[in-house]
Amino acid sequence: MRKTLHEVAVECVVGDIVAQSDIDAVVNAANAELRTGGGVAGALHRAAGPGLEQECRPLAPIRPGQAVITGTHALPNRHVIHCLGPVFGVDEPADELLAACYRNTLELAEREGLRSLAFPAISTGAFGYPLHAATEIALATVLEAAPRLVFVRLIRFVLFDRAALDVHAEVLEALSGAEGEQ
Template identity: 45%
Template structure:
């Protein structure tokens, strides 16, 4: 699915976040120490190679909602933005922290003058954030923040499963139905 929102191409696709050639940056879910973890973090660390683990350690620790940026190393992307999502039911207020994740991702991408970025469903794996709520937060932040983008021209949400894809598309249709997309 693809549409233009505030002059920015928004894509919602199913795929592997580590296989997004042609984009400046991918986003990885991160743990506090920015170490190789499970899920997206593990996939990104394996694909980027061992140099990422060494480089990322310099930027730890990371609190929920915070982001850091490293080179992409062996990935087809120049950069990786590492974002620590909130642990649902543990980090409060979870919705505010998840909102901060996405806002900080977009802010850092703009600071680095990135034109394109791929983002997974932050905090929905090991952190346990409900997918539907996470999708609504992610797309709401995109809609709001994209009005201020100077550099970002393409934002791709890359989702692992068909279920995630359907929930993100549903959340997008809800926003679109509100007639606030331009």
């Protein structure tokens, strides 16, 4: 699914975050220490090689909602933006911290003059954030920021499975309403 709002295309696809070679920056659903882990962080670190973890060391630890940027090493993108999402039921206020992940990532992308980003569904895996609630926060934050974006023109949500895609498509349709173009 794709909607264009304020000259920013928002796409939702099922895929592999590591395989987004047409995207300037992929977003890592990072852990506080910015180390190899499971899920998205593990996949990105394995694909990037050990240089990514070495570059991350002096940037850690990060707090929930915070985002930092690095190179990509063996990944085909220009940058990795690492964001620590909240652990649902632990890091509060979870909704504000999750929105800060998306907002801070977009601010870093703008600062670097990036034209495209690929996000995973931050905090919805091991961090336990309910998918529908997390999707509403993510997409509302992105759509709220869209009119102020100068450089970013494509925001892709790369999702794990069809169920996550269906939730993202439903929420994007509801939030974008008649403004969007398919």
